[in-house]
Amino acid sequence: SPPPLPTTTIAVILxxxxxxxxxxENGHIACSPCCTKLGNKCPSCSWPIGYNxxxxxxxxxxxxxxSCEYKxxxxxxxxxxxxxxxxxxxxxxAPCVCPISDCSFRGSTKQxxxxxxxKHWSSARRFQYNCPFSVSVAKLESYLFFKKKMMAFFLF
Numbered sequence: 001s002p003p004p005l006p007t008t009t010i011a012v013i014l015x016x017x018x019x020x021x022x023x024x025e026n027g028h029i030a031c032s033p034c035c036t037k038l039g040n041k042c043p044s045c046s047w048p049i050g051y052n053x054x055x056x057x058x059x060x061x062x063x064x065x066x067s068c069e070y071k072x073x074x075x076x077x078x079x080x081x082x083x084x085x086x087x088x089x090x091x092x093x094a095p096c097v098c099p100i101s102d103c104s105f106r107g108s109t110k111q112x113x114x115x116x117x118x119k120h121w122s123s124a125r126r127f128q129y130n131c132p133f134s135v136s137v138a139k140l141e142s143y144l145f146f147k148k149k150m151m152a153f154f155l156f
Contacts, residue, residue: 022035022050024042028042028045029057064080066079069084069088070093073107075093092109098116098119103119
């Protein structure tokens, strides 16, 4: 395995992931969390790091665009790293898991629908909208129940 990265390299790599950075009198830059961990000493030269933010570097970091983590599931959006978590919390391409407890499937909503209908078809109950139907359930088993406005259905 490769040798561990020196502390200065780690501090520079982490800089990209934080929007706030500070600098020492020699012009070296470190992210704010690293400055705190290092006792406000520069990881490159050990000089004190002040509390002045390095706005130029922060602008560069903000201009770096990243892809959504869910790109393999169909999301084509790119955005600044600062917006990554906000986007991914709401991304419609976030993977879904199979509702069958011992199944390890993970994929898009469309893939899950195809997976469920091909692998677990016997667990599903076919129905038509606006047509009532009965469902019998055992008391000791657990079920997922979905309800949206006037529509409701079970997945076993």
